[in-house]
Amino acid sequence: xxxxxxxxxxxxxxxxxxxxxxxxxxxxxxxxxxxxxxxxxxxxxxxxxxxxxxxxxxxxxxxxxxxxxxxxxxxxxxxxxxxxxxxxxxxxxxxxxxxxxxxxxxxxxxxxxxxxxxxxxxxxxxxxxxxxxxxxxxxxxxxxxxxxxxxxxxxxxxxxxxxxxxxxxxxxxxxxxxxxxxxxxxxxxxxxxxxxxxxxxxxxxxxxxxxxxxxxxxxxxxxx
Amino acid sequence: xxxxxxxxxxxxxxxxxxxxxxxxxxxxxxxxxxxxxxxxxxxxxxxxxxxxxxxxxxxxxxxxxxxxxxxxxxxxxxxxxxxxxxxxxxxxxxxxxxxxxxxxxxxxxxxxxx
Numbered sequence: 001x002x003x004x005x006x007x008x009x010x011x012x013x014x015x016x017x018x019x020x021x022x023x024x025x026x027x028x029x030x031x032x033x034x035x036x037x038x039x040x041x042x043x044x045x046x047x048x049x050x051x052x053x054x055x056x057x058x059x060x061x062x063x064x065x066x067x068x069x070x071x072x073x074x075x076x077x078x079x080x081x082x083x084x085x086x087x088x089x090x091x092x093x094x095x096x097x098x099x100x101x102x103x104x105x106x107x108x109x110x111x112x113x114x115x116x117x118x119x120x121x122x123x124x125x126x127x128x129x130x131x132x133x134x135x136x137x138x139x140x141x142x143x144x145x146x147x148x149x150x151x152x153x154x155x156x157x158x159x160x161x162x163x164x165x166x167x168x169x170x171x172x173x174x175x176x177x178x179x180x181x182x183x184x185x186x187x188x189x190x191x192x193x194x195x196x197x198x199x200x201x202x203x204x205x206x207x208x209x210x211x212x213x214x215x216x217x218x219x220x221x222x223x224x
Numbered sequence: 225x226x227x228x229x230x231x232x233x234x235x236x237x238x239x240x241x242x243x244x245x246x247x248x249x250x251x252x253x254x255x256x257x258x259x260x261x262x263x264x265x266x267x268x269x270x271x272x273x274x275x276x277x278x279x280x281x282x283x284x285x286x287x288x289x290x291x292x293x294x295x296x297x298x299x300x301x302x303x304x305x306x307x308x309x310x311x312x313x314x315x316x317x318x319x320x321x322x323x324x325x326x327x328x329x330x331x332x333x334x335x336x337x338x
Binding site for chain 2: 023025029032037043045047048050052054061063064065067070073078082096099153157158160162164168170171180185186187203204209212218
């Protein structure tokens with residue numbers, strides 16, 4: 001437990017989910033919806049993409065595509081995390097919950113903690129870590145939702161601003177290469193342009209365009 | 225109680241648009257178990273598009289804000305994000321400093337505007 005409390009990452013996690021709870025409230029989702037969203041999706045970017053796209057009234061299919069694009073990164077993450085705790089006796093079903101808990105926070109913390117945990121105890125340890133992190137996320141979702149529901153306009157708007165701030169800076173911090181930085185800046189710049197087209201596919205249009213340009217610029221720089 | 229759960233239709237949408245498209249990749253990772261090359265072109269493109277989609281959603285929240293944020297003048301919304309970004313860069317990319325400073329500017333601005 002102390003290992004969970006002591007991490008700065010859980011503070012970022014807490015702030016992020018306060019923002020997500022507030023966002024869910026102000027886009028008129030129910031509290032149960034917000035809690036289930038956190039418990040079952042458990043990936044911050046996917047959640048704000050889901051909430052924002054659904055709230056702007058685009059189709060379910062467009063939301064699903066945007067969510068799934070953001071979730072593909074979970075695949076290599078799960079592949080990287082699971083071997084750290086596998087023993088010859090580990091069954092696949094023992095790892096289902098761990099696969100579910102896997103998100104960027106758990107992934108980073110596994111690299112930090114697991115070297116100090118004996119291999120045969122790691123599955124149990126990560127279940128505890130995952131439950132702790134998800135518990136923090138759930139509490140923060142509820143707190144953010146209730147704060148947005150009960151605070152004055154001034155404070156409610158400040159809480160809503162947490163989401164763009166927290167995601168902008170954590171994405172900027174994780175941007176290492178040129179492709180990442182370009183994808184972030186072009187993605188920010190393209191959305192307002194795509195929104196003017198009002199095609200109903202704004203997010204996908206701007207995302208695919210900005211991401212593809214970033215990718216090709218990166219390839220081009222690599223070759224020259 | 226019905227306020228708490230809300231509309232059942234929305235919960236089905238959550239499952240179809242949120243839970244399944246997200247969870248499928250974790251379960252694929254679990255079942256396939258072997259990696260794809262992290263440096264492969266396809267994965268790099270996917271990562272770039274995913275980052276740009278997230279950036280687009282961030283822009284959307286600031287440009288076409290929901291709920292209480294819609295009552296805040298655009299200048300103040302952009303100003304708060306810009307101020308947070310400056311603090312983020314000056315503190316050698318501290319997420320916490322960026323968020324805190326952005327929020328301070330937001331609250332100060334609202335008080336100043338009345």
